[in-house]
Amino acid sequence: MRRSQKRPWNPWACGEPSAQRVAREGPAAKGNCCGGWENRRAAAILAASINREEQMDDPDIRQARTDLTAALRWAVRMGLHEGICNHFSVAVSPSGDRFLVNPYGLHWSEIRASDLLLVNADGSVEDGRDPPEATAFFIHSRLHLALPHARCVLHTHMPYATALTSLADPRLEPINQNGLRFHDRIAYDDDYNGLALDEGEGDRIARALGNKSVMFMANHGVMVLGASIWEAFDDLYYLERAAENQVLALSTGRPLKRVPEKLAALTASQIAATGAEQARHHFQALKRILDGEEPDYAL
Numbered sequence: 001m002r003r004s005q006k007r008p009w010n011p012w013a014c015g016e017p018s019a020q021r022v023a024r025e026g027p028a029a030k031g032n033c034c035g036g037w038e039n040r041r042a043a044a045i046l047a048a049s050i051n052r053e054e055q056m057d058d059p060d061i062r063q064a065r066t067d068l069t070a071a072l073r074w075a076v077r078m079g080l081h082e083g084i085c086n087h088f089s090v091a092v093s094p095s096g097d098r099f100l101v102n103p104y105g106l107h108w109s110e111i112r113a114s115d116l117l118l119v120n121a122d123g124s125v126e127d128g129r130d131p132p133e134a135t136a137f138f139i140h141s142r143l144h145l146a147l148p149h150a151r152c153v154l155h156t157h158m159p160y161a162t163a164l165t166s167l168a169d170p171r172l173e174p175i176n177q178n179g180l181r182f183h184d185r186i187a188y189d190d191d192y193n194g195l196a197l198d199e200g201e202g203d204r205i206a207r208a209l210g211n212k213s214v215m216f217m218a219n220h221g222v223m224v225l226g227a228s229i230w231e232a233f234d235d236l237y238y239l240e241r242a243a244e245n246q247v248l249a250l251s252t253g254r255p256l257k258r259v260p261e262k263l264a265a266l267t268a269s270q271i272a273a274t275g276a277e278q279a280r281h282h283f284q285a286l287k288r289i290l291d292g293e294e295p296d297y298a299l
Contacts (some may be wrong), residue, residue, distance in 0.1 A: 035278035062098070064090050065113035066298045067229040068100055070287050071106040071154070073297050074233070078249055080158040080240060082110045086221070087136035089144070090152045090229055096144030097121040113299045135196045142202030143225070147209060150225045150231040157221035160243035164208060165216050172216070172242060174264040175256050179242035181275070182235075183268035192219040198241055202231035214239060223250035 023181035037121075068090050075081045082144070100116045102108065121141050125131055136155075143150045147236040164170045172179050172186060191206045196202055205223070209215050214235065217224040224239060226232025247258055259267070290297050 005024060010268060018298060040105055061092050061118070062113075064092055064100055064229070065116050067283070067287075068102075068152075068296045069111055069113045069114060070283070071229055071233045072102055072111050073290055074286050075156065075236075078237065078240070080156050080236065085106075085133075086156045087133065087140060087271075088154050089136070089140040091144045091150070092118070096150070098126070098139060098236045099144050101126060101136055101140055103130065104136070105130075114299055127277050131215075134274060135268075136198045138199060139201040140202075140205050142199060143209070143223075144204075144257055146203065146206040147225065149211070150209075151215065152226045152229045154224045154232050154236050155189045155221065156236065158236075158240045158243075160247050161216070161222045161240050162220070163247055164243050165218055165220060165222065170216050170218065173256055174259040174261075176242060176245045177267065178238050178245065180264050180267040181238060181271040182214055182242065183264045184212075185212055185268075186214045186216060187190045189215055192217075192259075228276070230281075231279045234275070234279035237282075242286060255284050 005078050019207075034056055068088055072081075072088055084107055087102055089098045090201070093099075098118065098120055100118055102111055103115055103117050106115060117130075117132050117150050118126040119128070119132055119137065120126060121144070123131065123137060123141070129136070129259045139155065140153050148232075164172065170188060172182060174180055174183065189205065193201060193204070196205065205215070205217075209223070209225070213225045217223060222236075222239065224232050224236045226235060246256075
């Protein structure tokens, strides 16, 4: 599919080339354009300060902030992060048109609940000092809008799963119990399409995901969707464990022992029967550890 030719998103841009503004408005247009960034940024900061108290009074948003930050902190502890890149988000409105996402520029080990951005589907920031990183916005905003099951969206370049996406055949094989939980749940986007810098690419990813909850993105990384933060994070953790097992098994050079299709499907249904509850207990345990060792995450 050809990529959209839309200009890369920049919510602080003047909206058209300055030469066109000068031709239409005269020399004053330069002043308006050059000062536009500072004016819009100041307006965003003012709006954020006005909205923050009201938003922090919302118990659902406050809890979502705490939980998403816990997921970010634990991603660092588990080695699932990469620099200041990658992004986690969670929808906080029924339609998915409002969502929390980690801010660009902060290492995940230092992010606090109050640092998360509250973003609208049009790119405006309700709460936060700066716009989200462009690829985070164009991927997560479109998934939250298009896919009802994408309440939480986690995108990482975690080592072992990403190693599989670098292979000609990136399929997660049914060779261990951790991998069986993902039976018939993975979409494979086999064509790398560059950075996601427009809505068209976000929409393409949403279509490729369909009703699946995991995506292997060729030459790139993985995407995990969940009905809740704890379910998505539990899947992210076990996906990396399953991928690690497969990479280690492949490294022996010996044949893989695959679980038969019928048994793989049965095991997946057995795991799914208690999956949400198990994920909740797992995540609560992780938060208790953070409460004792890194309590500032919840600030």
